[in-house]
Amino acid sequence: MLFMLLDLERLKNDPNFPQILEDLNNFWQQERAKRQQFYNLVHEDTKAEFINGKIIFHSPVKNKHWVACTNIGSFLNVYVKQHKLGLVGIEKVMIRCSRNDYEPDVVFFGSQKAAEFTPDQLLFPPPDLAVEVLSDSTRKTDYGIKFKDYAQHQIAEYWIVDTDNQSIEQYFLGNNNEYTLHQKLVGEGLLKSKVVTGFVMDISSIF
Secondary structure (H helix, E strand, O other), rough: OOOHHHHHHHHHHHOHHHHHHHHHHHHHHHHHHHHHHHHHHHHOOOEEEEOOOEEEEOOOOOHHHHHHHHHHHHHHHHHHHHHOEEEEOOOOOOOEOOOOOOOOEEEEEEEHHOOOOOOOOEEEOOOEEEEEEEOOOOOOHHHOHHHHHHHHHOOOEEEEEEOOOOOEEEEEEEEOEEEEEEEEOOOEEEEEEEOOOEEEEEEHOOO
């Protein structure tokens, strides 16, 4: 954040600041137009995301990927429904952030957010919990722009699942809107959610 403030001060003191500002505004307007095209293009059968002005289409996932997604989503969903804590979505829930649109592998919305949803809603606010299952094509994004963007949009808990190592990294959001690694479990161990009150899962059942 400090570096961003320093960069902003340098820009404000640059003699070309008006031109820089105009160029940035033109860039932003073009990106907003692309984002609208993205909304017109995608449909329920397409898994795609809009990241930093680019449309990212995702190829079909491997068996180990969808097994992990299904198991996590199923365990969460049963618990959340039983205790009436909110809603769980798997793979096809598009969340809208300030600049980007993502489809996390699993999401959880607490009751307060879920109560605002409508039956025909297509775009959703950042959830309370996001889960990403790594693949070769998404690893950089899951640890990169999503890691930062999810934190900046106050997604309180983030799990990164590695099916190759059979591991889960559990991150909690700190006061500075940055994630801190709470724990990394490999092969076995109990994952206790901070956001989904009372939810505990043995990770060996995921893989």
